[in-house]
Amino acid sequence: MPIEPVLIDLYELTMAQAYWRARHDGPATFSLFARGYPASRSYYVAGGIDASLSFIEHFGFSDSDISSIHGLDRFDEEFLHFLRGLKFTGTVRSVSEGTVVFADEPLLEIDAPIIEGQLLETALLNIVTTHTNLASKAARMVHAAGDKSIIDFSARRTHGADAAFAAARQSWLAGFAGTSHVGAAAALGIPAVGTMAHSFIQSYEDELEAFRAYATEFPNSTVLLVDTWDVESGVRNAITVARELSTQGHRLGGIRIDSGDLGELSKMARRMLDEAGLEHVTITVSGGLDEFRIRDLLANDAPIDSFGVGSAFGVADDAPHIDTAYKLVEYDGRPVRKESPGKQTLPGRKQVWRMSRQDGTFEADAITYADEAAVSDAAPLLRVSMARGIRVDGSDNSLRSARDRCRDQIARLPRALLQLEPVERYDVRILGALATDSSR
Amino acid sequence: MPIEPVLIDLYELTMAQAYWRARHDGPATFSLFARGYPASRSYYVAGGIDASLSFIEHFGFSDSDISSIHGLDRFDEEFLHFLRGLKFTGTVRSVSEGTVVFADEPLLEIDAPIIEGQLLETALLNIVTTHTNLASKAARMVHAAGDKSIIDFSARRTHGADAAFAAARQSWLAGFAGTSHVGAAAALGIPAVGTMAHSFIQSYEDELEAFRAYATEFPNSTVLLVDTWDVESGVRNAITVARELSTQGHRLGGIRIDSGDLGELSKMARRMLDEAGLEHVTITVSGGLDEFRIRDLLANDAPIDSFGVGSAFGVADDAPHIDTAYKLVEYDGRPVRKESPGKQTLPGRKQVWRMSRQDGTFEADAITYADEAAVSDAAPLLRVSMARGIRVDGSDNSLRSARDRCRDQIARLPRALLQLEPVERYDVRILGALATDSSR
Secondary structure, three states, X not given: OOOOOOOOEHHHHHHHXXXXXXXXXXXXXXXXXXXXXXXXXXXXXOOOHHHHHHHHHOOOOOHHHHHHHHHOOOOOHHHHHHHHOOOOOOEEEEOOOOOEEOOOOOOEEEEEEHHHHHHOHHHXXXXXXXXXXXXXXXXXXXHHHOOOEEEEOOOOOOOOHHHHHHXXXXXXXXXXXXXXXXXXXXXXXXXXXXXXXXXXXXXXXXXXXXXXXXXXXXXXXXXXXXXXXOHHHHHHHHHHHHHHHHHOOOOOOEEEEOOOOHHHHHHHHHHHHHHOOOOOOEEEEEOOOOHHHHHHHHHOOOOOOEEEEOHHHHOOOOOOOOOEEEEEEEEOOEEOOOOOOOOOOOOOOEEEEEEEOOOOOEEEEEEEEOOOOOOOOEEEOOEEEEEOOEEOOOOOOOHHHHHHHHHHHHHOOOHHHHOOOOOOOOOEEEOHHHHHHHHO | OOOOOOOOEXXXXXXXXXXXXXXXXXXXXXXXXXXXXXXXXXXXXXXXXXXXXXXXXXXOOOHHHHHHHHHOOOOOHHHHHHHHOOOOOOEEXXXXXXXXXXXXXXXXXXXXXXXXXXXXXXXXXXXXXXXXXXXXXHHHHHHHHOOOEEEEOOOOOOOOHHHHHHXXXXXXXXXXXXXXXXXXXXXXOOOEOOOOOHHHHHOOOOHHHHHHHHHHHOOOOOEEEOOOOXXXXXXXXXXXXXXXXXXXXXXXXXXXXXXXXXXXXHHXXXXXXXXXXXXXXXXXXXXXXXXXXXXXXXXXXXXXXXXXXXXXXXXOOOOOOOOEEEEEEEEOXXXXXXXXXXXXXXXXXXXXXXXXXXXXOEEEEXXXXXXXXXXXXXXXXXXXXXXXXXXOOOOOOXXXXXXXXXXXXXXXXXXXXXXXXXXXXXXXXXXXXXXXXXXX
């Protein structure tokens, strides 16, 4: 494998050299947050926190990175020497992965000498945005599917291999039942799921022969793809195989339908399977599914057990980018903010507070300066997750905890926010001195 | 760095074990192509060919991959042993990278024992689709910008790090002037480009002081960001710095505007710069730019020299996925095809032929079986790029050649296809025995 090319924008390095030369390397705070929402989003599920902390902990420039940068013929040798020795020495405050968050709320704040904070920008934006976007999209699909399962089939559809890995992780975080991505499943310890492709069936001259070849090999975990030629005869062949398996003490797992009118076809298939006494055989559907299609199929009582989602999930097709920003909010003890039209930012180091009703439903959030008094009856969302460059236990970002957290928090969202077409915005208040300073 | 998790869908492996057990490993052909177009596309620029060939050449399962797969507790030990020794031994026929291609036309065909061809599916679809999508989006932007420059600022916006690398490569292929992605620029030998961030300016109390600090460090390559507080005073400060630089024998490179009404602001800035005798100082704009905004700005005579594009390009926002497929089209000498509703495929090993008018404009393409007689006065697009698992010189997929090829081919497209809102489809004909077989 070629060496991973360093993911950093040129200007981070040129600014760093200018800071370094001018000895302008005071303490700074950078804040990472989303500006507003895409049209079809009303909340975000924070993703990429664990990956970001891991990146920051191992942050540094290898000899090969330095040699690449040197090759651009633009940097001072002494600065490159400084860069080679640079590590992250600061503090990170972050929300825990899987937390539901809203526009303007920091997901991550970095307190560090400005050079260190600046150099993290490109990678942190890329990581947090990619993971948060996928987790947020997946949460919508999980909600639409109710008590039915969703499986991540997006490995071939994402923009590259790390997005495929992020999709597997974030979809599990948001409540999917498994992924087809073998490497991700193994690395994350989550279920690997799969059926068969049309190519398998077509490589045999006869569908029944193909079904038998597969079922013989995996007698207890076979899901037969029934739509290569005709779904009705496909289901008939599946029933034949199910009966043959059962005489050997095995059970056909399920069938999959990948094209056509999934609602009608699943009803027909369910009827045929049930009439054959195969109530345990599940029905998986796939092919162009997004949260809207899933909702509509279930609203029409399609007897579907499991939805395989690929393209629409893997690229977050209705909102492929979130307008995240990584902004300097404090330098050398002085809160700073940007005032470009439409891109104003809140100054200063912050805390986010979440207020809940008696029944546990989230009522509103508040953003304050980090050093202000606690908002009463509210829980702070940002915790110290790295101090002096070393990860600390302030927030548990393990995948298991993040999945539990996401499920718990989504259940506590006001119902209006869970509609697939947003009808209202969650109440996020700016309180205390921050309110005064930002309205000036 | 953790070990790269193997990017493969579970079913490729289960099918492979079933093929292996049944000694069902005859010669197969798989064809990779796009089904139709997203609403805003009328052509594709083939990308990811070089990366695919590289992947195929090094294809195999490492000990760590085998151990991951073994951990799923589903595979036969003997099969895993077979897998550990597997290499690609087949033939690849592919279009050259940067070729303009259309729906249904194979970008890549794999002739190999079915197990080898099957196991490549997930990764090849991911690679070719990601790169082709980015190249196709970039080509639209280049066309919209006419003789103005476009720079890739998407490193922070893509879905993951390898998409950022693909974006840098494919945007250069399509005619961009450079990328902000340092690692990609170094690895690909293309220009690294950058300006400065708002954070740099805000870390100083005074904009002029910030501009001076940067310009002192990079006196011949400074592009000043003028919209942190107010563009008019930003440009005034830039003029001051330009004059100071010029007394030292240096030249300010340019200014960048990242927010507000880019058309009006660029006109004001140009006027101010020209009045100060700074005609050589260029204007770069950025912030939410796509091909439509670029077209509209230039149609309104905005005096912009260079467009920095991030989100809209990096995620191909108007068409984040292309419906590509990797289909078995021949097995053991027998053409096969899928007949699922809406997903019919053309059977057999294929060739694509391009017919041009006298003036060089592309007139129509034809798809035939690969072994049929040449279509007269037409150039074949698919060439052997790998034989017996080793890359051969049939197609030149170097980035330099691909960039030249893309420019040449876009210039030869019928003008109607270049409109940003597609008005017609290119004529792709099915000829010869393939026509007879697919209309049956």
